[in-house]
Amino acid sequence: MNRADRQVWVNGSFYSAGEPALPAEIRGAMYGVGCFETFLVRDRRVLDLDKHLERFRKGSTYLGVQPPVPLDESLPGDLINSLIKKNSLPSEEAVVRMQLLSSGSRGYGPDAEEGYLILSASRWNPMQAGGITLHLTDTRTVPAICRPPDLKLSNSLHYLMAYRESAANGADDGILLSVEGYVAETSKANLFWRQGETVYTPSPDCDILPGTMRNRIIDLLTSEGIELVEGRFSPGKMLEADLLWVTNSLYGISPVGRMSEREWPVEDHLYRFIREQLEEEWNNLEISE
Numbered sequence: 001m002n003r004a005d006r007q008v009w010v011n012g013s014f015y016s017a018g019e020p021a022l023p024a025e026i027r028g029a030m031y032g033v034g035c036f037e038t039f040l041v042r043d044r045r046v047l048d049l050d051k052h053l054e055r056f057r058k059g060s061t062y063l064g065v066q067p068p069v070p071l072d073e074s075l076p077g078d079l080i081n082s083l084i085k086k087n088s089l090p091s092e093e094a095v096v097r098m099q100l101l102s103s104g105s106r107g108y109g110p111d112a113e114e115g116y117l118i119l120s121a122s123r124w125n126p127m128q129a130g131g132i133t134l135h136l137t138d139t140r141t142v143p144a145i146c147r148p149p150d151l152k153l154s155n156s157l158h159y160l161m162a163y164r165e166s167a168a169n170g171a172d173d174g175i176l177l178s179v180e181g182y183v184a185e186t187s188k189a190n191l192f193w194r195q196g197e198t199v200y201t202p203s204p205d206c207d208i209l210p211g212t213m214r215n216r217i218i219d220l221l222t223s224e225g226i227e228l229v230e231g232r233f234s235p236g237k238m239l240e241a242d243l244l245w246v247t248n249s250l251y252g253i254s255p256v257g258r259m260s261e262r263e264w265p266v267e268d269h270l271y272r273f274i275r276e277q278l279e280e281e282w283n284n285l286e287i288s289e
Helices: 049-063 079-086 155-170 212-222 235-239 271-285
Strands: 005-009 014-017 035-041 094-102 115-122 132-140 173-177 183-186 190-195 198-200 225-232 244-250 252-259
Touching: 005 079, 005 212, 014 252, 035 225, 049 094, 079 094, 094 198, 094 252, 115 173, 132 244, 173 198, 173 235, 183 198, 183 235, 190 212, 198 212, 212 225, 212 244, 212 252, 212 271
Parallel strands: 132 173, 132 252, 198 225
Antiparallel strands: 005 014, 005 115, 035 094, 094 115, 173 183, 190 198, 190 244, 244 252
């Protein structure tokens, strides 16, 4: 499906993705004033939808931008399902992006801002077999003193630049370090690794975006009695790992097969266990009618 054929939902109406639907001079376009969430929809179900909406509302409050409609967990029962049908996407699996952009006028003034709420949907493409490759980029995370790292804000140029650098080096994704030089996250996911019997993951102190899937994996591992350490780690510590993987809400977990000259196995009983547990969680969700 090309762009002209795709349908997006904007403030209560459907438009062609190639059709102008927003004014040109709004803060959302000029300054990147906005927030977003991206999630996987499977058979009219969304894992951790409440967490996504909670973060979205926090982003809206932080920006001082009000959504034009209330956002609650009935969303997949109406807007999301309608959007998937409009775009003739398979109901089994589709990716939905929810974006809020400020309608404020040009300049930085404190005028009240109502937002443009945009929902778009696309086909879900499964991760390739054999594990992903990572590249250690020169891009750093943005310190928390500059902006809240736990919100998905539109002006996240550092993630885009890290991804571009990794692609230019033939990798699937790129690792960002904190400004202090500690391992933080990738441009699209959170990082985990296992060394011996212990699992490690960068702490929020490294200015990471702690994703919904990251938090779910932490809860799962700790409930099984697996030792998990959150902290500040050097790249060298990560490279000593026996297993390395990334997590996000679209792919669950994705094993890392290679980074530079270092390689890791992409099959392990821990990966199988986590996938089985996540699949059980999906199956236990109520279907939204």
